[in-house]
Amino acid sequence: MKPPDIEHLYFDGRHYDQRCQGLTQDIPFWVSRARKYGDPVLELACGTGRVAIPLAKEWFLITGIDISEPMLAEARRKSSREGTVVEWIKTDIRDFELGKKFPFVIFPANTICHLLDLEDLEACLSCVKRHLTPSGRFVIEVFSPRLDILLRNPKERYSHSEYLNPDGKGTVIVTKSNAYDTASQINRIKLFYKLPE
Numbered sequence: 001m002k003p004p005d006i007e008h009l010y011f012d013g014r015h016y017d018q019r020c021q022g023l024t025q026d027i028p029f030w031v032s033r034a035r036k037y038g039d040p041v042l043e044l045a046c047g048t049g050r051v052a053i054p055l056a057k058e059w060f061l062i063t064g065i066d067i068s069e070p071m072l073a074e075a076r077r078k079s080s081r082e083g084t085v086v087e088w089i090k091t092d093i094r095d096f097e098l099g100k101k102f103p104f105v106i107f108p109a110n111t112i113c114h115l116l117d118l119e120d121l122e123a124c125l126s127c128v129k130r131h132l133t134p135s136g137r138f139v140i141e142v143f144s145p146r147l148d149i150l151l152r153n154p155k156e157r158y159s160h161s162e163y164l165n166p167d168g169k170g171t172v173i174v175t176k177s178n179a180y181d182t183a184s185q186i187n188r189i190k191l192f193y194k195l196p197e
Contacts, residue, residue: 013048013074014166019174020050021163023109026141027054030106034060037104037137044093044124045111049075049086056084063087065096094123101133107140116186150187154179157192170196 030051034041039061046052046064048071055062056079064086066072072088079086089098094115105128115121128138152158157175165172173194180187 012166013068013071015163015172016071017048017050017074017078018163018166018172019161023050024054026108027051030055030108031058033106033137033139034058034104039104040100040102042098042102042105042131044105044107044128045114046075046088047071047111049078049088051106051108052086053079053082053084056086057082063089063098063102065089065091065093065098067092093127094120096127096131098131101131101136103133103136105132105136105138107138109141110143112140112142145187149178150180152178152180160191165196172196 031054034055041055041060041062043052043055043062043064046066047068049064052062052064052075064072064075066075066088067090069090072090075086075088079088089096091098112121112124115124132138154177157177160174160176162171162173164170175192175194176189177192178187178189
């Protein structure tokens with residue numbers, strides 16, 4: 001029997017929010033930086049608005065860009081429910097032109113690691129440079145990987161998370177594997193979703 005196609009779950013904003021529920025410890029940092037550098041704020045790869053919506057609640061003008069329409073649809077639904085105003089734009093962080101500049105551009109939650117090669121990274125950084133004011137700040141959040149995780153057996157799966165299925169069909173269990181290439185210093189992570197039967 002062919003396994004179900006679940007790639008869409010990664011891009012489903014409802015599943016993303018359930019999987020990342022409780023991930024809020026970075027919000028005070030982004031609010032403090034926005035107070036320091038000012039608005040409007042541009043968030044790259046904003047997803048479902050996990051960071052953008054709390055910034056909008058603090059009355060900052062914010063634009064969130066993302067390539068995934070399902071993630072943006074969830075962001076729009078949530079910001080409407082919360083009564084916040086965010087400019088949501090579907091575009092590629094490697095190739096965008098918004099027609100305005102920002103004193104503060106943010107790239108939270110290790111999302112920069114979705115840029116998988118130097119060409120993609122340089123394209124994104126060029127876009128950011130064009131959109132920054134002369135004294136603007138670009139702040140990237142990226143984790144420092146632990147050596148024991150990088151050296152894991154790539155054939156093994158490890159626990160990642162579990163969450164209630166937003167469709168009310170039990171619990172989704174997520175495991176992961178990773179394969180680290182020492183030459184390129186790229187860690188390839190695969191997520192595996194086990195849906196309730």
